[in-house]
Amino acid sequence: MSFSVVIAQHRAKSILSRAIEHNRVHHAYLFSGPLGVGKEALALEMAKALFCKSEAEKPCNACANCRRIKTFQHPDLVFIFPSSAKNVDEERAILDSVVANPYRRDKPWATPTIGIEKIREIRHITTLKPLEGRRVVIIAQADKMTIPAANSLLKILEEPPDTMHLILTASHVSSMLPTILSRCQEIRLGPLPDNEIEKALIEREKIEPEYAKLYSRISQGSYSRALEWLDESFGKQRERAVEFLRCCLKDAKSQIDLVEHLVRSTDVKTIKDILSLILLWFRDALMLLEHGKAEQYIINFDQLETLDRFISAFDFIDFPAAFMHVENSIQMVERNIQINLILFVLMSKLRAVLQLKGRQL
Ligand SMILES: [Zn+2]
DSSP states (O other): OTTTTSOSOHHHHHHHHHHHHTTOOOSEEEEEOSTTSSHHHHHHHHHHHHHOOOSSSSOOSOSHHHHHHHTTOOTTEEEEOOOOOOSHHHHHHHHHHHHHOTTOOOHHHHSOOBOHHHHHHHHHHHTSOOTTSOEEEEETTGGGBOHHHHHHHHHHHHSOOTTEEEEEEESOGGGSOHHHHTTSEEEEOOOOOHHHHHHHHHHHHOOOHHHHHHHHHTSTTOHHHHHHHHHTTHHHHHHHHHHHHHHTTSOHHHHHHHHHHHHHHSOHHHHHHHHHHHHHHHHHHHHHHHHOSOGGGOSSGGGHHHHHHHHHTEEEEOHHHHHHHHHHHHHHHHTTOOHHHHHHHHHHHHHHHEEEOSSOO
8 A cells, every 4th residue: 555654644645645646736735743643754655656656556665766765865855854963964863763763753853943044955955956857845843943944934835946845744733834834735644543553563563462552552642652662661660650559558758759759760751651651550440340350451461460459459449530630630740830749649639539448559
């Protein structure tokens, strides 16, 4: 199937395939959607399709042009991205990581902005004739453009050269200039279904099926997030989540110590991950109560015994209240309000929803 590098996103693929087939490709596209759903992967596949020499389905992934796009060696492909790289070698290293896996996010890629000098580069390039009749310019994470950069891009969009196709990708469309948005055809990419992430983890990363299922369920529709879980020693974060729950039943001093240690030794993202794993733990505990040890219902399938000890330690667990308290805390952590306090309050709220039988976990 065409665009096979891109996981799911069947609607977007079919719109673009049809545009290529009928030779009705727009001059400017905006691929929007959450992080890690394949926006850059799709932009690169679209570039391949535009240059592909195959008479059959495009992109073929086999012709010289498809291969040159894949490795960023095509002279008529320009790929701009937010970067703190200090020199050409560092930029190349980032591109190499995109070549290896367009879903994998690197730290330098995720933080900085796209400055006006990058857009000036594009404006300069557009004055030159492309070697193969057309040029594809991809601006990845275009929502990271500075205001001067965005204004400069607008000038290109107002009078785009006939030979140029511009593809922007963005997660936060609302922060972009409306005058840019109105000149692009937006194609929205939604979160990926769990089963598609699971399949891709098994096929592409050679992950054992049970673990693929687990990671897919905690990745919130983002394949990049699933890859991050693989890198981040998932087991360690889960231990922290269980330790947090155990600590809910301890005295105030132990709780303060644990919260302070967590906040000192991790970052906001890790705290959110730990809270998400606490949610998952409650979800599995509920499943275990309702369905017994039927593994198909349990995501933390390798922790059945610990989960079993957890539920049998309590007379009653108020699950709806537990879900609500943890979800509220995740939202507050996202807004970066007094994280110590949020976690400390969460502990006391969870203590209230867990009615102990009188023995320790
Ligand atoms: Zn090809």
